[in-house]
Amino acid sequence: MRPILTGMDDGSEATHRQEERVARCFSSNGRLQRWPARRADQIVVLWIVWAQLPANGHRSEAEITATLRTWHDLGDPLTLRRQLVDLDLLRRTPDGAIYTRVARTDIPDAAARLSDRFDACGTL
Incomplete structure (x- = not known):
């Protein structure tokens, strides 16, 4: 089953606001410091x-x-870890012993931009 994504990758003001809300969950060097309240923002995280x-x-x-x-x-x-599995971003064996990152190409734009920003900081 494919997860429902945020649906906000349209370059709109709403997308920009979401990106800024999510960015505030991270330190300047890309370390996640707080969990967002909104589910759509959690998915981007x-x-x-x-x-x-x-x-x-x-x-x-x-x-x-x-x-x-x-x-x-x-x-x-x-x-x-559980949330990543629930979104089918990470898969585990039935016994839960081995995990594999799922290859995906449908990363939301906001997540890609923020990931690039934090990756440039040398963190994460």
Whole structure:
């Protein structure tokens, strides 16, 4: 099942406002500091996190959790991991031991721009 995306990648003022709201959830060097209240903004945050995950190979549950822990100050990498799985951005084996980043090309524009911005800072 494909997740419903934000539907706000039209270059509108609403898209710009959403991008700025999401950017405020991150520090200047791209570290996630707070979880947004709006679900649409949460989805953009998850896409940003997805964009920073290694594209190739399989990772153990411990490796994915450790990676997610290094990118945020929320104290709950398990919720991020579950949300990524729920959006089909990350897949796991039935026993939950191995995770793989799903190859996707439909990244929302706001997430791509913010991911590029934070990646340029050398973080995430």
